[in-house]
Amino acid sequence: MTQPQTLSSTPSATDTTDARIAALRAAMATRGLTACLVPSADPHLSEYLPGRWQGRQWLSGFSGSVGTLVVTADFAGVWVDSRYWVQAETQLAGSCVNLMKIAAVGIPGHIDWLAANLPAGARVAVDGQVLALGAFHALTSALTPRGITLDISQDVLDAVWPDRPALPQGKVYEHQPPYACVTRAQKLRTVREAMRVRKANAHLISSLDDIAWLFNLRGADVDYNPVFVAHALLHEDAATLFVAPGKVDEALQAVLREDGVTVRPYAELAAALAALGSDAGSGAGASTGAGASAGAAADHAILVDPARVTVGVLAALPASLRRIEAVNPSTLAKSRKTDAELVHVRAAMEQDGAALCEFFAWLETALARGETVTELTVDEVLSAARARKPGFVSLSFGTIAGFNANGAMPHYRATAQSHATISGNGLLLIDSGAQYVGGTTDITRVVAVGNPSAEQKRDYTLVLKGMIALSRARFPRGVLSPMLDAIARAPIWAGGAEYGHGTGHGVGYFMNVHEGPQVISHRAPAGPHTAMEPGMITSNEPGLYRPGRWGVRIENLVANRPWQTTELGEFLEFETLTLCPIDTRCIDRAMLAADEAAWLDAYHAEVRARLLPHVDGAAKAWLVLATEPRMLTA
Numbered sequence: 001m002t003q004p005q006t007l008s009s010t011p012s013a014t015d016t017t018d019a020r021i022a023a024l025r026a027a028m029a030t031r032g033l034t035a036c037l038v039p040s041a042d043p044h045l046s047e048y049l050p051g052r053w054q055g056r057q058w059l060s061g062f063s064g065s066v067g068t069l070v071v072t073a074d075f076a077g078v079w080v081d082s083r084y085w086v087q088a089e090t091q092l093a094g095s096c097v098n099l100m101k102i103a104a105v106g107i108p109g110h111i112d113w114l115a116a117n118l119p120a121g122a123r124v125a126v127d128g129q130v131l132a133l134g135a136f137h138a139l140t141s142a143l144t145p146r147g148i149t150l151d152i153s154q155d156v157l158d159a160v161w162p163d164r165p166a167l168p169q170g171k172v173y174e175h176q177p178p179y180a181c182v183t184r185a186q187k188l189r190t191v192r193e194a195m196r197v198r199k200a201n202a203h204l205i206s207s208l209d210d211i212a213w214l215f216n217l218r219g220a221d222v223d224y225n226p227v228f229v230a231h232a233l234l235h236e237d238a239a240t241l242f243v244a245p246g247k248v249d250e251a252l253q254a255v256l257r258e259d260g261v262t263v264r265p266y267a268e269l270a271a272a273l274a275a276l277g278s279d280a281g282s283g284a285g286a287s288t289g290a291g292a293s294a295g296a297a298a299d300h301a302i303l304v305d306p307a308r309v310t311v312g313v314l315a316a317l318p319a320s321l322r323r324i325e326a327v328n329p330s331t332l333a334k335s336r337k338t339d340a341e342l343v344h345v346r347a348a349m350e351q352d353g354a355a356l357c358e359f360f361a362w363l364e365t366a367l368a369r370g371e372t373v374t375e376l377t378v379d380e381v382l383s384a385a386r387a388r389k390p391g392f393v394s395l396s397f398g399t400i401a402g403f404n405a406n407g408a409m410p411h412y413r414a415t416a417q418s419h420a421t422i423s424g425n426g427l428l429l430i431d432s433g434a435q436y437v438g439g440t441t442d443i444t445r446v447v448a449v450g451n452p453s454a455e456q457k458r459d460y461t462l463v464l465k466g467m468i469a470l471s472r473a474r475f476p477r478g479v480l481s482p483m484l485d486a487i488a489r490a491p492i493w494a495g496g497a498e499y500g501h502g503t504g505h506g507v508g509y510f511m512n513v514h515e516g517p518q519v520i521s522h523r524a525p526a527g528p529h530t531a532m533e534p535g536m537i538t539s540n541e542p543g544l545y546r547p548g549r550w551g552v553r554i555e556n557l558v559a560n561r562p563w564q565t566t567e568l569g570e571f572l573e574f575e576t577l578t579l580c581p582i583d584t585r586c587i588d589r590a591m592l593a594a595d596e597a598a599w600l601d602a603y604h605a606e607v608r609a610r611l612l613p614h615v616d617g618a619a620k621a622w623l624v625l626a627t628e629p630r631m632l633t634a
Contacts, residue, residue, distance in 0.1 A: 017061040017095040021076050023160040024059060028071070034122035034148075035114060036156055037139075038069040041130040043231075044208045045308055047514055048222045048397075050229060051165035053130060055157040060097045062088050064411060068110050069097075072118075079110045082500040083410045086547065090418075111142045120147030128152030128312030133304075136311040152312060167266065168221035172228045172248045174255065175216045175510065179437045181340035184216045184259045187333070192236060194329030200303035202276055203234040205328060207308040209512045213334040215241065215261065217252075218510070224397045225512045226435055231269045231313070238262070242269040270316040276302060277321045305331070327529045331517055334508070336535035341509050342559060344438030345537070345577060348391065349557075352434055352441040353579035353607065354614035355385040360447070360581075361622035367449065373422040375401040375414035378430060386434045396433035396440050396513040403428050403449070407551035410501055410543065425450035427460070427550045427586065433513055442513050442539055443578050444555035448585040456552075458495070459544045460586040463552045465491035466542035468596050470503065470520075470574070471556065474563050477533065477570040480526040481518040488520070488542040499543040507537045507557055532572060536560045540574070554582065579607045581626035601629040 028036055042053035047065065056062070056069045056078070064084040070077055077098040080088045088099045101107050108116065114124060124143065128136070131152060139150050157164065174180075191214060195203050205211055208227035212218055219228025230243040237260065241248070244266045248256070253263050264272070277300040301322040304314065308328060317323070337345065359382045366373050378401035386392055402412045403420045407429035414420070422428055426449050433442035446460060470488040481504070488503045502521030505514045517529040518536055541555035558574035565571070581604060592600075604627035615623055 017059070017092075017097060020059050020160065021071060021096055024071055024156065025073060027156050027159040028125070029073070031125070031154065031156070032123060033125045033151070033154075033156070034118055035070060035072045035124045037110070037114075037124060037126040038071070038157070039126070039130060039135070040066050040068065041132065041310075042229075043129045043310055043313055044206050044229065045130075045132055045310065046208055046222055046225075046227075047512065048225055050168050050221055052167060055161065058161060059157075060092065061095060062091045062097070063413075064088060070110050070114065075117075077110075077113075086409050087411065087413075111138055114139075115142045115146050115148070118143075118146070118148050122148045123151050124148060125151045125154050125156055127155040127157070128315060129155065129310055131311050133306040133309055133311050133314065152315075167244050168229060169244065169247065170220040170228065172217050172219045172230075172243065172252065174252060175212075175218050175437070179344055179510065180216045181338050181344070182216075184214075184256075184261075187214050187216070187330070188234070188239065188259065190333055191234065191329045195234065195236070195303055198301075198303050198324050198326060200301045200324050201236050202300065202302040203329075204273070204302060204304050204309060204313075205232040205234070205330065206310070206313060207305070207328065207331075209508060209515055210308070210328050210330040210334065211241070213508075213511060214330050215256070219247070220394075224395055224435070226393060226510060227512070230266065233269070233272055240264055240272065242266050242272070269313070273313075273316040274318065276300065277318050303329075327517060331515075332529065332533075334511070335506055335515065335517060336533050337509050337537060337559070338535065341439075342535065345509065345559075348436040348439030348441060349577050349579050350610055350614055351389040351391065351436065352386065352443070353611045354619070355382070355389050355434075356443070356445075356580045357611060357615050357619040357623045358385045360626070361618040363447075364622065365618065367422065375403060375406065375419045375422070376416065378422070378428070379414065379432075382430070382432055389434075389436070391436040391438055393435040393437060393510070396435050396442060400429070400431040400444075402551060404550045405548050407446070408545040408547050408549060410545065410551070410553070422449055425452065427452055427456055427552065429551050429553060431553065431555065435510060437510055440508050440510055440513055441578070442507055442555065442557060443580055444541055444553045445580060445583065446552050446554060446586060447583045452586055454588070456550055457586055457588040458591065459497070459546070459550070460552050460554075461588045461591040462492050462495040462497060463542050463544050463554050464582065464587065464600075465592070465596060466503075467540055467554045467556065468599050470540050470542070471558060471576055472574075472599060474571055474573045475532065477562075477572050478531045480528075481520050481530045481532050481538070482522055482524045482526040484532075485520050485522040488540065489522075492542060492544060497544050499545060501543065503542050504538045504540055507539060509537075532560055534560050534562060534572060537577065576603065576606075579610050581607055581623070583626075584630060604629065 038056045040056050042049050060069050060078050062078050067078045067080045077100040079100040081102045211232045212227045218226040221228045233240045239261045241263050248263050303324045305328040306325045379399040404426040406412050427446050429446045431444040466488040473487050485503050504520030506518045508515045537559050540558050543553035545551040556578035560572045561575045563571045563573040608627040
């Protein structure tokens with residue numbers, strides 16, 4: 001299992017938010033900087049960051065996975081979206097760092113704030129190595145007309161973080177058959193064909209999940225995601241993997257060389273990029289043949305994904321090298337799971353479902369006996385149940401277990417210092433998942449504790465109706481995924497409610513639990529790359545949250561599969577992959593239509609049939625009771 005990395009290992013006088021911000025301000029003054037911007041990012045634009053790049057958290061004390069810190073001589077603020085407002089308010093309380101609520105009335109975004117509050121001649125520093133190309137364009141467009149200079153050459157954190165973690169040193173290993181269903185050579189051919197279509201003879205990949213997928217490699221450098229810190233540079237007949245020395249052993253390097261893949265030190269990427277377009281940097285055989293010469297640089301082009309590469313990494317490219325900006329070909333390829341991969345995913349779902357049955361059987365017994373059960377206990381017992389299953393590697397994200405008011409925070413995380421005991425009446429929300437060698441799981445269930453109120457049952461049923469509506473959807477192949485969002489929201493909107501997060505995200509194959517390109521959210525750009533294609537796995541997780549009271553989210557993973565082809569087009573439907581009963585004790589039966597009740601009974605019948613061979617004892621008894629076909633007869 002991946003272990004969280006410690007951000008500060010040596011207690012000292014700087015181990016407070018205010019002291020750290022003061023140290024940063026002193027370093028800024030020494031360098032003549034007016035402001036410093038610290039995004040939640042690394043050189044690979046990862047969602048979950050290795051410890052070395054968790055500077056925003058180290059400086060501000062806010063531990064949410066997304067947020068942007070801005071510091072000036074007399075102001076410090078963290079911009080976060082509505083998912084984190086309650087968490088940030090608690091963690092920032094009493095410090096010099098202000099909570100800046102994204103999209104709240106009267107609160108400008110951090111770029112607009114900088115443009116409005118800094119004087120002409122000001123210098124804003126942000127480490128270009130962790131600044132996305134798109135973010136760089138947005139900053140320069142807003143600041144340059146105001147006479148404000150953006151400095152991307154400095155990593156000010158190095159001057160103020162005395163025990164900053166080094167690059168992670170975990171070993172890289174091979175994802176092997178039967179779980180690796182497509183060979184490395186086949187994947188390289190697929191990506192190179194896309195390069196040829198784009199007329200690119202080089203391709204830079206910095207996103208860790210794309211690299212792990214392309215080379216059939218895995219690692220443990222990032223919490224919960226089986227990836228490793230690296231860059232990759234592809235040519236027409238060669239590939240180079242840039243990774244810290246010692247992480248890829250000689251035996252694995254020999255295996256990679258058979259597919260034309262060379263391993264070089266992580267720090268050598270800049271030199272390799274600088275050499276592109278010359279004979280030395282064009283890849284094996286790229287400068288041979290008629291007409292090849294040192295002056296051929298103008299004919300070379302590199303493919304980069306502007307959303308998945310940083311401006312600092314690209315700075316090493318020669319100015320004469322033509323750039324082609326497009327989505328990484330591997331992003332679409334890895335989103336479309338093969339039939340063989342889906343077989344393994346279904347098997348992983350059965351193991352995961354069995355672990356959940358064991359957990360819920362324990363939970364109900366413990367609560368009935370009056371045992372002390374906390375949100376932390378939920379995490380410990382559920383994680384242990386999963387760890388006993390074959391093929392388990394790690395959790396796929398930190399378990400969210402929130403009772404009543406804590407469940408109203410979508411990204412809540414219980415800690416030893418702040419957590420609730422499960423007792424009395426209400427709703428317990430549990431969002432959890434695991435990495436198996438044959439698939440990645442992500443599931444949310446809300447269960448009754450004692451006797452839920454009529455209002456809680458109403459909210460629960462509205463969310464269930466939204467989840468069922470999307471589960472049953474049929475749609476044209478290629479429809480843009482954000483357009484499906486309203487299907488899940490319509491029943492919730494009809495109940496006079498709304499939720500602030502997206503309804504669905506792509507899910508990897510023993511890979512990141514959040515992956516693109518598809519996303520089911522009306523707030524997401526509906527670009528051509530978001531088209532729904534067969535084999536994609538997506539979460540289906542509508543919700544409803546009442547701050548300070550309770551929250552409801554019900555989540556299954558679904559896979560796109562062919563439905564039918566008519567003279568009007570090719571149509572897809574969803575196969576529900578997740579296998580775990582939905583708590584019928586929380587349902588207001590009068591609100592459920594007959595066809596919705598039939599869907600739930602049919603789902604429970606499949607859950608029972610698929611999971612019975614994997615459970616026994618108390619877990620089996622709990623499964624049988626929880627999947628009784630009670631909806632149509634209620």
